[in-house]
Structure formats: C-alpha cells, structure tokens
Amino acid sequence: MLTSIGLRGRSRERDQLERLIRDVRSGRSRVLVLRGEAGTGKSALLDYLVDQAPATRVVRAAGVEPETELAYSAVQQLVAPLLPYLDRLPEPQRAALSTALGLSAGRPPEALLIGLAVLGLLAEAAVDQPLVVVVDDAQWLDRMSEVILTFVARRLDAESVALVFAARTPADETLLTGLPELRVEGLPEADARALLDTVLPGLADARVRDRIVAETRGNPLALLELPRGTDPAFGFGIPAADSVAGHLEQAFGRRIAALPPQTRTLLLAAAVEPVGNVPLLWRAAELLGVGAEAAGPAEAAGLVEIGARVRFRHPLARSAAWHGADPAQLRAVHRALAEATDAGEDPDRRAWHRGHAAAGPDEEVAGELESSAGRALSRGGRAAAAAFLERAAELTPEPGRRATRMLAAARARLASGGAAAVPDLLAAAEQGPLDALARATVERLRAQIAFVLNTGREVVPPLIEAAGRLESLDPAAARETYLSAVGAAINAGRFGADDLRLAVDAAAGSLAGVSLAAGTLAAGSPAPGSVAAGSLAGDVEPAGLLLASLVTWAREGHTAAVPAFRRALAAVPADAELDLLWLTGMLVHEVFDDEAFLERTEQAVTSARAAGALSRLPGALTFRSTALIHAGRFADASDLIDEAAALARATGAAPHPASGSILAAYRGKIGEALAMIDELSREARAGGAGWLLGVAGYSRAVLHNGHGDYAAALAAAREAAAYEDLAILQWSLGELVEAAARSGATEEAAQARDRLVARAAAVGTPWARGVRAMADALVGDAEDDYRAAVEAFGAGRLTLSLARARLLYGEWLRRANRRAEARDQLRPAYEAFSTMGAEGFAERAGRELTAMGETVRKRSAGTPAELTAQESQIARLAAAGRTNPEIAAVLFLSPRTVEWHLRKVFTKLGVTSRRDLPAAVGRVP
Known part of the structure; x- marks a missing residue:
C-alpha cells in the first residue's frame, strides 16, 4: 500500500464513513459520493472505509481517463468477483x-436492464x-458504467450494500448529482501546518508557510507535493486555488522527468494500460x-506501487506520465501493449491500442476497430462503438470507405445520446465521396439531431428537406x-401552423404515387392533392399510412x-407500437376508441418491459397513465408517473409532463395543481410546444369545472379549444360546453356543442x-340526453366520464326537484369520485347531496399508519398478485x-399475509 497522505483533521469524514458501515451491517443500504478537488484525500478516505469493513466483502473499481470510451469498463471490474451469483x-x-x-x-441490451441486473x-x-x-475517480467512468451505477445508486435501499464514489468537484452537473454527498475540503489550518512540517525543513520562512497553507486551502496533496524541489527559505510561487490540480500534475511531471x-x-x-494488469505490463x-529493475526508482519516488495490481500514488501522477510523453513514445507504448494483449481474450482493447499506435492510415487496423465497434x-x-468507428475512419486510407465509417460513427453517437458531437462527424463524412443515398442520410441525421434537441417548429424545414432528398432513394x-x-409541427401546435402546412404539402407529394387499395381517406371524391388509402398490401408501411391519415386530417378536417x-x-403491428406510440396514442382519441385507448397503452408498457426497452418505457408509461386517469384509476396512474420520473432521473432525460398535470387537475388540490399547470405552461412557451399549452388549458378547465368555478373554467377551455391540437381538442371542447352552459354563455355553449358533435357523429363507439349525448344535454337541457350519456358511458370503459355524466344528470334532477332520482345518480358519482381521489368533483357531488338533506361522510384513509408513496405502490402491486421479483x-x-x-x-x-392485502389496500390513500 502506498504511504497515505494521512487522515489528519478528518474526524467528521471518519465518523460518517463509520456510520455508513454500521448501517450496512444492520441491513440497510447506503450511497455516498465523496466530492472534492484533486488532492484532498478522497482516495485515502476510501482506503479508510475499506479498513473499517473487515467483516464485509469489498469490491473496487476506478474510472481511468484512457478508458472513458470503452463500454462497461468499470462495471466489469466490479461485477467480475460477483459472477458466481449470476x-x-x-x-x-x-x-x-x-x-x-x-x-x-x-440482443443488444438496454442500459437500464443491465442496471437492474447489477442491482440484483x-x-x-x-x-x-x-x-x-x-468506485474511485468517478469523473472518468465510461458513459455506460456511469449510467448503470447511478441507476443502481438511486435504487438501493435494504440490501446491506454500501456504494461509495469518489469524484472531483464537477464543473457541470453529472448523473451523480443529487446523490448523498460528503464534501471533502482542505485541512483545517493547524492540521495543514502539521502536515506541511513533514516535508518542509524547520528553517522555512514563516511567511512562506502561511502563504502555502492559505493558497493551497489546506489541500493535503498540494501541501506534500508542491514544496518538493524548491527552496522554501526564499519562497516560491504557489498556484491559485482554482488551478491546484494543474500545478500538481506539473509537479508530478517534474518528478517523473x-x-x-x-x-x-x-x-x-x-x-x-488502464486496468493495472501486472503480467500484461x-x-x-x-x-x-525495459527490465524489471526500472520499477525501483518510480516506487522509491512514491509515484507507483507494483504488486498484485499496478497502482499510482494519485491519478494526477498517471496523468502526468501520460500527458508528458511525446507522440512517438506514446505510439510505441500502445504498440507494445497491443502486441502483449491476447487477441482471443481481449480483442477490443488490443484493437484500441493498435488504433492509437498507428502513425498514419492503416486499413488492417481500421478493420479491427470496425469489428470492435460491431x-x-x-x-x-x-x-x-462510436469511439471505435471514429478512430477507424481516421485510419482509413480510401476516402469513400472513410466517409462511410464516419457516417456510421455519427449514427452511433446519435444513438448513444451524444448529439452534440454528430455535426462534426457529419461534416467529416461529407469531405469524402458519398453517393446520393448517403448524402440524404447525412441530411436526415442532421434533421434528427435537431428533432432530438428541439421537437418544435425549428426542426420542421430541415426534416422536410431531408425527406425530399430521400424520396427517390429510400x-x-x-x-x-x-x-x-x-x-414536430403538431407538437408546435399554435406556434407552427405554417410549418404544418409546409410539411403536409411536401408529404402529400411523396404519397401521390403510392399504390394503395380501394377508397380514399376523404369521404366522397378526393380533393386535389388528397391521398388515396387502403390496405397495406406490401405497398406502404404503417408509418406511411399514419402519415397519409395526418395529411387528410390537416387538409380536409377530422x-x-x-x-x-x-x-x-x-x-400498426404490435412490434411497431413503441416507435409509433406517440402518434397512435393520439389517434385513438380522434376515433373515440376507448377499448384501443386502454388496450394499446397497456400493450405498449408490457412490450417495453418484456423487451427490456427501458429507454422507450417512460413514453409508454406516460400514455398508459393518461388512459388510467380516464379509467378512474388515479393511484395506478400516479404509480406509473412516478416510475417514469424515476427512469428519467436515472437516464438524465426529462419526463413528459402532460399526464402529471392532467392527474393533478382531476385530483383537485387547487394550489398544487395550478403550480404544476403553470410550470407546464412556462415550459411549453419556452420550448415552443403549443400542443402542451393545449394540455395546460384543458387541465385548468378540468380543475375549475371540478370545483364549480365555471367562469375560470370557461376562460381556460375557451383558449384551449381555439386551436386544433390533436387529441386534446375534443377534451377541451367538452370542458368548454360544460363551463359555458353553466356560466350562462348559451350561444358559446351551443357553438362548442356543434363542433364536438360533428367530431363524434362519424363514430359509433360508446x-x-x-x-355527443352529454353535449346535447348541457345545451338542450333534455333529460333523455342526460340518460343517454349515462347509458353510453356505462357501456364503455371510461369510468371517469361515467361519474361526470352521473353528476351532471343528478344536478339536473335535483333542480327538477326529483330528489329520490337525483340521489340515485349523485350517490354513485360521489362514491366513484371519492374512490378515485377526484376531490373537487367529489365535493361538488357532496354539496348536491347535502343540499337534499343527505349526510355525506368523507372517506377515511382507515390505515393504522400512513403508507409512503413507495409502500403504496408495492402494496397495490402485491394485492394485484405480483410476486416480489415482478414488483422489483x-x-x-x-x-x-x-x-x-x-x-x-x-x-x-395490520395484516399478516398477502391474502389480506386486496381489502386493506382499498383503504390506502
């Protein structure tokens, strides 16, 4: 073991690490990130932690700067000793x-499925x-290991596992941001002076000592390393605090030189050589x-220890050795390491070394790197894969093949989430000869990058241009x-009307020559430029049919x-559902298909889980949660929204905000709901997402209608219904009819009713x-229409709509002084709203019952102690018959x-078995 820089002045840090070990031994899991600048002693604290855990199993890994592009490098270090449990x-x-x-x-696995495996x-x-x-030097983890280990860190709870990272103070946020942290600062002044005394002679000027302690901010490694080779009696330059790491590396460089x-x-x-493999070295x-005796001076200088593994005194010593070499020396070392690496056991690391050993174009090495990418x-x-392909392209002598490999690297970078690096790769690819299809692919990738970074109107023109280039080629x-x-234009909504017309016109032209079976998408004779439609018959793929339907919608109406x-x-087949869910999830609203609404969203979540497609799962969960809201299953919808949020935290992606705002509106807690809806509106305006503004307006209207504040609901619904937002418009029109009718705006209510009935008239679903019946009832005030609405919704699966229809019919019956009949509608409405957790609508139904002399008792949670959100999720899943591994x-x-x-x-x-859970969970809030 290298001589420690000491744990002088680290009582606070030691106490926390000792408490962490006690918690783990008692059956709990703990996660901690030791965060500090280079040289503050994070690695020494990790050593102390390991020394305090003699009765535990310890596995270690470290991020290594040369390995940041090699997938799963750190994960492999950690799990290798644990493979007997696989x-x-x-x-x-x-x-x-x-x-x-x-x-x-x-099959290529999803990162989060691997994360779940590592957790298990x-x-x-x-x-x-x-x-x-x-995990030391976490700032140099390869990207895949960082994603996986962060996921694991956020899910540990009761496994008797401690996961402790050491990472430098970041300039920007990383995936580790938000985990429990222990800041490792410089030593207190007295301890810093005592440590300095171990390397400075007693005759050093006191003012020099003061300056060293002050300007290193007590950084232990700086106190030990920077005075070496200088004459402290006359003073010397100590770096500013923000450049300590750079000066420490220079100090190590001088010692190495x-x-x-x-x-x-x-x-x-x-x-x-990144993994410390001594035989390989x-x-x-x-x-x-180089003979074995060459190690002696380096070990004597305290720079490295060569035992079971190679271990540098500090990562900055490794960096100094690496960065201080000239290119020829570095290539020679890579060449030797490549020759020393067994091609059968580790072909990828061998190819990586060969790639860095090459001084110029080398097709053989480029081919090896391409194979490693595969x-x-x-x-x-x-x-x-992207890193391998980039180096392969750089070493490819033939220009056409070089461009092809650079294009493949761009695809891999985009797929890995590294969109920022793609434009330079595409520019490099364009320098070589590309055929027409490849050039069109370049344009498509540029447009896809724009779409990834901004799904609003700005990306529409480049997407149209890329599609045009592809028409004759693919x-x-x-x-x-x-x-x-x-x-993208639909998402932009009110901000992208002109772009929608441009996209639709261009798309219509591309579909004009497609041979489809009988019929047109429009009723009657097709209008100029309309698109014929029919069965697949091998002529057009589901995406083409979806595109054709949207062209007709935009040109000829709903x-x-x-x-x-x-x-x-x-x-749309089941295996395409995840790719096209964003669209099919909207279109089921346009055809009023409640069966498809619930079944497709359930199928999408099931397919994503079964396939391990966890990167697509958040979108599927969002659409499924919206369906569950309208089915009256608020608790289940909330569980899925929480799960999507957890996935987003693990991946660094932003969860889709629509379903959360809708759920908050129906739950009816005014302050909480308005805060969420206002935040959605701000995000929508900032991002140019007009469709989300439609969601926000609809959510406000629901919230205010639920509480009987019809004037506020009218204003919100009026704004939302002013735009043809796919899927959202029909919901907004329903809120507008109710708010206008109850506000006395009869003409506006009738106009909204006509628009809504026209959309529903072409469809015969419940x-x-x-x-249609509810809109007619609110405007015409006819009992037959109220009754028809209750019967129609009762034949479908939208429990929430049925409860609202009963509430409206019950209110009408009470106004007609038909109290017994009113109770028959209002009681089940109140019970349904209360069970769902729709507080505003429940209070509205309760007021009606109270006005008729009914005693309305609020539903009690009825639990001996309140369950946490996670406990509620687990309880409901267990009550539904899920096993522990399935719930996990x-x-x-x-x-x-x-x-x-x-x-x-x-x-x-207060239960003793799973058999008792279904009844008990019914009382869980």
Whole structure:
C-alpha cells in the first residue's frame, strides 16, 4: 500500500464513513459520493472505509481517463468477483448482463436492464455477507458504467450494500448529482501546518508557510507535493486555488522527468494500460526493452506501487506520465501493449491500442476497430462503438470507405445520446465521396439531431428537406422523415401552423404515387392533392399510412380523416407500437376508441418491459397513465408517473409532463395543481410546444369545472379549444360546453356543442355516443340526453366520464326537484369520485347531496399508519398478485427491498399475509 497522505483533521469524514458501515451491517443500504478537488484525500478516505469493513466483502473499481470510451469498463471490474451469483438473477437480467460483459451472445441490451441486473447481483451477493462497493475517480467512468451505477445508486435501499464514489468537484452537473454527498475540503489550518512540517525543513520562512497553507486551502496533496524541489527559505510561487490540480500534475511531471529513461517508459506503459494488469505490463515492458529493475526508482519516488495490481500514488501522477510523453513514445507504448494483449481474450482493447499506435492510415487496423465497434453495439455500448468507428475512419486510407465509417460513427453517437458531437462527424463524412443515398442520410441525421434537441417548429424545414432528398432513394425512409416533420409541427401546435402546412404539402407529394387499395381517406371524391388509402398490401408501411391519415386530417378536417385514422391504427403491428406510440396514442382519441385507448397503452408498457426497452418505457408509461386517469384509476396512474420520473432521473432525460398535470387537475388540490399547470405552461412557451399549452388549458378547465368555478373554467377551455391540437381538442371542447352552459354563455355553449358533435357523429363507439349525448344535454337541457350519456358511458370503459355524466344528470334532477332520482345518480358519482381521489368533483357531488338533506361522510384513509408513496405502490402491486421479483422489475428495486417494504406494509395495515392485502389496500390513500 502506498504511504497515505494521512487522515489528519478528518474526524467528521471518519465518523460518517463509520456510520455508513454500521448501517450496512444492520441491513440497510447506503450511497455516498465523496466530492472534492484533486488532492484532498478522497482516495485515502476510501482506503479508510475499506479498513473499517473487515467483516464485509469489498469490491473496487476506478474510472481511468484512457478508458472513458470503452463500454462497461468499470462495471466489469466490479461485477467480475460477483459472477458466481449470476444464476440467481431472473433470465432477462442474466442474459442482458452476460451480453453486456461479452460472456454470451444476444440482443443488444438496454442500459437500464443491465442496471437492474447489477442491482440484483449486488443484492444477492449481500445476502451472504454485507457488501461494500468502492468506485474511485468517478469523473472518468465510461458513459455506460456511469449510467448503470447511478441507476443502481438511486435504487438501493435494504440490501446491506454500501456504494461509495469518489469524484472531483464537477464543473457541470453529472448523473451523480443529487446523490448523498460528503464534501471533502482542505485541512483545517493547524492540521495543514502539521502536515506541511513533514516535508518542509524547520528553517522555512514563516511567511512562506502561511502563504502555502492559505493558497493551497489546506489541500493535503498540494501541501506534500508542491514544496518538493524548491527552496522554501526564499519562497516560491504557489498556484491559485482554482488551478491546484494543474500545478500538481506539473509537479508530478517534474518528478517523473528526473527519473531514468527506462523508468519513465515503464511509468508511461503503466499509465496507458488502464486496468493495472501486472503480467500484461511486464510483457509490454519486455517488448519495449525495459527490465524489471526500472520499477525501483518510480516506487522509491512514491509515484507507483507494483504488486498484485499496478497502482499510482494519485491519478494526477498517471496523468502526468501520460500527458508528458511525446507522440512517438506514446505510439510505441500502445504498440507494445497491443502486441502483449491476447487477441482471443481481449480483442477490443488490443484493437484500441493498435488504433492509437498507428502513425498514419492503416486499413488492417481500421478493420479491427470496425469489428470492435460491431461487438460494442451487440453489447449495447453505442458510445464505445462510436469511439471505435471514429478512430477507424481516421485510419482509413480510401476516402469513400472513410466517409462511410464516419457516417456510421455519427449514427452511433446519435444513438448513444451524444448529439452534440454528430455535426462534426457529419461534416467529416461529407469531405469524402458519398453517393446520393448517403448524402440524404447525412441530411436526415442532421434533421434528427435537431428533432432530438428541439421537437418544435425549428426542426420542421430541415426534416422536410431531408425527406425530399430521400424520396427517390429510400421512399420508406422519406415517409418516416416526413412523419417526424408533421409530428414536430403538431407538437408546435399554435406556434407552427405554417410549418404544418409546409410539411403536409411536401408529404402529400411523396404519397401521390403510392399504390394503395380501394377508397380514399376523404369521404366522397378526393380533393386535389388528397391521398388515396387502403390496405397495406406490401405497398406502404404503417408509418406511411399514419402519415397519409395526418395529411387528410390537416387538409380536409377530422370527419374526412376518421376512416384513414382507423385504417392506419389497424395497420400498426404490435412490434411497431413503441416507435409509433406517440402518434397512435393520439389517434385513438380522434376515433373515440376507448377499448384501443386502454388496450394499446397497456400493450405498449408490457412490450417495453418484456423487451427490456427501458429507454422507450417512460413514453409508454406516460400514455398508459393518461388512459388510467380516464379509467378512474388515479393511484395506478400516479404509480406509473412516478416510475417514469424515476427512469428519467436515472437516464438524465426529462419526463413528459402532460399526464402529471392532467392527474393533478382531476385530483383537485387547487394550489398544487395550478403550480404544476403553470410550470407546464412556462415550459411549453419556452420550448415552443403549443400542443402542451393545449394540455395546460384543458387541465385548468378540468380543475375549475371540478370545483364549480365555471367562469375560470370557461376562460381556460375557451383558449384551449381555439386551436386544433390533436387529441386534446375534443377534451377541451367538452370542458368548454360544460363551463359555458353553466356560466350562462348559451350561444358559446351551443357553438362548442356543434363542433364536438360533428367530431363524434362519424363514430359509433360508446365513448362517442356519450360525448355527443352529454353535449346535447348541457345545451338542450333534455333529460333523455342526460340518460343517454349515462347509458353510453356505462357501456364503455371510461369510468371517469361515467361519474361526470352521473353528476351532471343528478344536478339536473335535483333542480327538477326529483330528489329520490337525483340521489340515485349523485350517490354513485360521489362514491366513484371519492374512490378515485377526484376531490373537487367529489365535493361538488357532496354539496348536491347535502343540499337534499343527505349526510355525506368523507372517506377515511382507515390505515393504522400512513403508507409512503413507495409502500403504496408495492402494496397495490402485491394485492394485484405480483410476486416480489415482478414488483422489483416494475419499480426498479431489488427483491430484497420489496420484501423489506412489504414487512412494513403488513405492520402498518395490520395484516399478516398477502391474502389480506386486496381489502386493506382499498383503504390506502
């Protein structure tokens, strides 16, 4: 072990680490990030933590700067000792982790499925013995390891696992941001002076000492390293606090430069070889003509320790050895390491070394790197694949092949989430000869980057241009790109009306020559430029049919588009559902298909879970939660919204805000709901997302109608219904009819009714019949229409709409002084709203019952103790018959944590088995 820089003045840090170990031994999990600038002693604290855990299993890994582009590098270090527990994992998780680590072949796994596997592996290992996982230099983790380990850190709870990171103070936020932190600062002044005394002679000027302590801010490594080789009696320049790391690296560089040449070469090889493999280092050293005796001066200087593994005194010493080498030396070391690496055991690291050893174009090496990229993609390592492909392209001598590889690197970068790097790669690809299809692909990728960064109107023109280039080269890709352009314009809503017309006109032209079966999308004779439609018949893909239906909707209106919407929805197969869910989820509203609304969204979530498509799961959860809201299942919808938010935190993505605002509006807590809706409005305006402004307006109208504030509801619904926002318009029109009719704005109510009835008239579903009857009832005040609305909604699956229809009918009956009949409608409405948690509507129904002399008792939570949100989720899933592993997979927890929470649920609810849960969960708020 290297000589420690000491734990002088670290009582606070030691206490926290000792408490962490106690918690882990008692059965709890703990996560901690030691955060501080270079040299503050984070690694020494990790060593102290390990020394305090003799009765636990310890696994360690470290981020290494040269390995930041190699997928799963740190994860592999951590899980290798735990692979005996791999067979305890569920098959999908076991397969995903085995594929990621190259242990077996399989479909490219999703990162978060691998994360769930790593979480399960740690939990299983901790069953036998508490586990301490230490990750040093987390700022240099490869991207995939960072995603996976952050996911694990956010889900640990009751597994007897400690996960402790050490990371430098970041300039920007990272995925680790938000985890529990312990800031590691400089030493207190007295301890800093005492440490300085160990390296400064007693004759050093006191003012020099004062300056060193002040300007290093007590940084232990700076106190030890910067005075070396200087004459403190006369003073010397100490760097400003914000450049301590740079000056420390320079100090290490000066010490390395004073070593013998062969020792410097050995240190360089150790720095470039990232995993500390001692046999590999000695094989490379032999190829470089360096003997074992070269290690002595480096070890004597305290720069490195070569034992079971190679370990540098500090990462800055590694950086100094690496960055201080000239290019020729660095290439020679990479060449030796490549030759020393077994091509059968580690072909990718060998190719990586060969790629950096090449001084100029080399097709053989470029081919190896391309093969490594393919293996990385098969394991889900898109960022690593991009890095391999970029270097392969740089080494490719033939211009055309170079451009093709650069284009492949751009695709991999975009798929990995690195959109910012793609424009430069595309520009490099364009320097080589590209055929027409490749050039069109470049344009499409540029448009896709814009769409990823901004789904509003700004991306519509480049998407249209890219689609136009693709028309003669790849018609299907052209239609998919036009669909993205139309989708971006739809999302822009009121801000993108002109862009929608441009996209639709361009898309119509691309569809004009498509041969489809009988009929047109419009009723009667097709208008000029309308698009013929029919069955698939091998002529056009589902995306093309969806595009054709939207063209007709935009040009000829809702009624003309309904048949096309139906045909397009019927044509979308289950395996395409996730890709097209954003659109099919909207179109089921346009055809008033409540069965499809619920079944498609459920299928989408099930498919995403089964396939491990966790990057697509948040979108599926959002659409499913909206369906559950209208089915009256608020608690289940809330669970899915929370799950989507947890996924977003794990991936760094932003969750879709629409369903949360709608749920808050129906729950009826005014302050909470308005805050969420106002935030949605601000985000929508800032991002140019007019469709989301429609969602915000609809949500406000729901909230105010629920509380009987019809004037406020009218203003909100009037604004929302002024725009043709797909899916949202019909909901907004329903709120507008109710608010206007109850505000005495009879003419406005009639106009909104006519618009809504025209949309529902072309459809014969229970949902459409109920909407039409309710609008007629509110305007015409006819009992037959109220009764028809209740009957129609009762035949469908939208429980929320049925409860609202009963409320309106009951209010009408009370005004008619038919109290007994009014109670028959108002009681079930009140019970339904109360059970759902729709507080505003429940209070409105309760006021009506109270006015008739009824005693209305608020529903009691009825639990011995309040369940937390996570306990409620687990309780409901267990009551639905899910096993602990199934619940763990749904909530991204380990089965051990689920079991621990269930024990607490049983105690709080006063039950002793799962058989008792369904009745008890009915009382959970």
